Amino acid sequence: MEREPFPLLPPDPPGRRLDPDRLDLKGMEETELAAFCGELGEPPYRGRQLFAWIYGRGECAFERMTDLSKEFRRKLSERARVGFLAPARSEEAGDGTRKYAWELAGGARVESVKIPMPRAEGPARWAFCLSTQAGCAMGCAFCLTGRMGLVRDLSAGEIAEQFLAARRGLGPEERFHNIVFMGMGEPLENFGPSAAAARILSHPRAGGVSARRLTVSTVGVASRLAEFARAVPGVGLAVSLHAADDATRGRLVPVNRKWGLDALLRACRELPLPERRRVTFEYVLLQGVNDAPGDARRLAARLRGIRCKVNLLPWNPFPGAPFERPSPERVEAFRRELVRAGLTATVRQSKGLPIRAACGQLADDERLAGRARKAPAPVSARG
Ligand code: SF4
Structure with missing residues (x-):
């Protein structure tokens, strides 16, 4: 395999083996993310923030989504993940x-x-x-x-x-x-x-x-x-x-x-x-x-x-x-x-x-x- 000249994985990916029991947010649209945030007791605008992190910045680790509250990030980590290839x-x-x-x-x-x-x-x-x-x-x-x-x-x-x-x-x-x-x-x-x-x-x-x-x-x-x-x-x-x-x-x-x-x-x-x-x-x-x-x-x-x-x-x-x-x-x-x-x-x-x-x-x-x-x-x- 030729050496990859630049990183394609997200930095410090949150575990290469992703937990299949947690909901993968990658692939969910903004309205779906807003509905999921509602299930977690969060206001719908959180869905917009998640969308921007996941697709706008390509982020896969909740702990780096720094404008989300710690409590929200904890709830996200318990229930969800952000998949990558x-x-x-x-x-x-x-x-x-x-x-x-x-x-x-x-x-x-x-x-x-x-x-x-x-x-x-x-x-x-x-x-x-x-x-x-x-x-x-x-x-x-x-x-x-x-x-x-x-x-x-x-x-x-x-x-x-x-x-x-x-x-x-x-x-x-x-x-x-x-x-x-x-x-x-x-x-x-x-x-x-x-x-x-x-x-x-x-x-x-x-x-x-x-x-x-x-x-x-x-x-x-x-x-x-x-x-x-x-x-x-x-x-x-x-x-x-x-x-x-x-x-x-x-x-x-x-x-x-x-x-x-x-x-x-x-x-x-x-x-x-x-x-x-x-x-x-x-x-x-x-x-x-x-x-x-x-x-x-x-x-x-x-x-x-x-x-x-x-x-x-x-x-x-x-x-x-x-x-x-x-x-x-x-x-x-x-x-x-x-x-x-x-x-x-x-x-x-x-x-x-x-x-x-x-x-x-x-x-x-x-x-x-x-x-x-x-x-x-x-x-x-x-x-
Ligand atoms: S066989 Fe090839 S060209 Fe035909 S639809 Fe599939 S991918 Fe496209």
């Missing part, structure tokens, strides 16, 4: 991208990624990509996480703590500018905890990242899109399309058999989007599968009338996958075709490739090694 591994790529693996209770591991944002001068700005499940049940053909299958859902506290822990390692002037729920898992399949974590992290007294700069990515759980937008007002939504026809998409994204493109795009059109917000459509480009100019034209036709932008992701390779990454020229030709049709289209730069930290490359290696590694059949463009 144990860092299992951390690696940095040459481009500054850092990947973390976290050990969860029960032995599962999840990964998250800190990504440098381009900046001409001034202190570093980062984006943070976190996981909502250990593994994933959706089985997308181009994604290493999908090979793991689903190990388990994460709690709201486990989701939020990935960010809070990484924030502990930032220098005094450094900031996280964006949070994306695009790591391991399908957030809408772990709806309640993902929504709660998104509300917590985008709260003005918590993560320092507004809902406008928090994006939740879904592979296309059409039936719950609008519900999620209502559950986390103002949140950015990214919908993974990856193909402009059901036959190709069905082979890449099995969930397409349940919610085909018509149903998914209808749900996108009906989203209660705030003014000036757009849906982001993600599109992984796979050479010879979905990256022809004709695919771009079909995609543009499908998206007509939806307030959106398209984010193109040249596929990030992993061993045993039956795909190839298209050349930069082919990617650019695809993008130009979309722009010609009147769409806003960008190409996401792959960061952290050498440490397998880019999109679709996150996985728990041990769990993966334990599963039968059956390489899926090659996916061709037209069946």
